[in-house]
Amino acid sequence: MAKRFGLGVDVGGTKILAGVIDLDSGAVVGQAKKKTKAILGGAEILARLGDTAEAALADAKLPKGTALAGVGVAIAGQVDPERGVLIDAPNLGGARDLPIGDTLGRRLGLPVRLGNDVQGAALGEVRFGGGVGVERLLCVFVGTGVGGAIVHNGALERGATATAGEIGHLVVHADGRFCGCGGRGHLEAYASRTAITKVLLEELRRGRPSILRDLLRKEGLDQDAPGGTAIRSGILAKAVAERDELVLETLHDAGRYLGLGLASAINFYNPHRIVLGGGVIEAVPLLVELAAPRAKREALSVPGAAVEIVASKLGDDAGIIGAAILGATG
Ligand SMILES: [Zn+2]
Numbered sequence: 001m002a003k004r005f006g007l008g009v010d011v012g013g014t015k016i017l018a019g020v021i022d023l024d025s026g027a028v029v030g031q032a033k034k035k036t037k038a039i040l041g042g043a044e045i046l047a048r049l050g051d052t053a054e055a056a057l058a059d060a061k062l063p064k065g066t067a068l069a070g071v072g073v074a075i076a077g078q079v080d081p082e083r084g085v086l087i088d089a090p091n092l093g094g095a096r097d098l099p100i101g102d103t104l105g106r107r108l109g110l111p112v113r114l115g116n117d118v119q120g121a122a123l124g125e126v127r128f129g130g131g132v133g134v135e136r137l138l139c140v141f142v143g144t145g146v147g148g149a150i151v152h153n154g155a156l157e158r159g160a161t162a163t164a165g166e167i168g169h170l171v172v173h174a175d176g177r178f179c180g181c182g183g184r185g186h187l188e189a190y191a192s193r194t195a196i197t198k199v200l201l202e203e204l205r206r207g208r209p210s211i212l213r214d215l216l217r218k219e220g221l222d223q224d225a226p227g228g229t230a231i232r233s234g235i236l237a238k239a240v241a242e243r244d245e246l247v248l249e250t251l252h253d254a255g256r257y258l259g260l261g262l263a264s265a266i267n268f269y270n271p272h273r274i275v276l277g278g279g280v281i282e283a284v285p286l287l288v289e290l291a292a293p294r295a296k297r298e299a300l301s302v303p304g305a306a307v308e309i310v311a312s313k314l315g316d317d318a319g320i321i322g323a324a325i326l327g328a329t330g
Pocket of ligand 1 (some may be wrong): 168169179180181182183184186188
């Protein structure tokens with residue numbers, strides 16, 4: 001039987017990844033990557049999406065005449081999958097009402113399906129990663145934000161308005177920190193890289209000793225830059241390896257809140273398994289070690305004891321693989 005290929009595009013807060021995926025094995029046969037942080041407007045996002053998708057297709061060098069099973073775009077924001085429109089993306093410079101499905105579909109000559117980035121990654125994990133064969137799966141991804149998605153019997157449980165599983169906006173602290181969505185005390189305001197960065201930069205400005213100063217300087221980053229600078233997950237990992245007190249303390253806090261959010265999700269959904277992924281989790285496995293026991297302990301005893309909490313197996317590729325599955329199956 002001829003192999004089936006799909007094109008998946010994963011649009012995150014810092015980069016666009018596109019990959020041509022062998023849909024039977026999950027293998028990435030071609031890929032391309034572009035940064036998103038310099039992008040200012042919707043038109044540029046649309047153009048760069050198309051460029052990245054075409055570059056991945058060129059990289060795959062598929063035999064002439066190979067038809068793709070579909071194109072999927074998984075994007076860090078709220079989407080309308082019916083209309084193929086990105087409604088709102090606070091982590092992408094506030095892009096609104098972008099007709100990604102139509103625009104990319106015209107450029108590639110193929111139908112395009114849209115999902116949010118975590119829904120895409122969750123489909124990848126359930127098909128080829130840490131969630132294979134799991135009946136009730138919750139995927140939680142910690143990166144620029146904290147996202148979640150529910151997969152029931154292999155299919156996305158999207159909810160009434162395609163936002164089911166948004167664990168980043170569970171309230172973990174009454175009247176707590178403001179969240180990027182405008183709400184207060186949400187998990188994302190405590191456990192995302194954005195939140196962790198904010199705390200660390202504030203502590204550095206207060207004069208707390210930390211190896212972060214040297215690490216940021218080596219990367220050419222300015223801790224006093226207006227609007228703050230992003231502390232990449234790799235820098236956090238280096239500081240953890242050096243047992244930096246400030247970074248460890250901040251990550252312990254983030255892990256505690258992540259555990260609380262997961263405990264609420266366990267009580268509410270009673271999943272068989274939770275897959276934890278995303279840039280921060282991958283760079284700092286300590287977060288899983290902190291959050292998982294906390295979640296099991298804080299949850300009701302029966303669902304807490306039953307749930308398995310594991311790390312993502314697909315890593316950075318989960319998004320493109322899942323987006324390709326989304327494009328091929330809807
Ligand atoms: Zn929120």
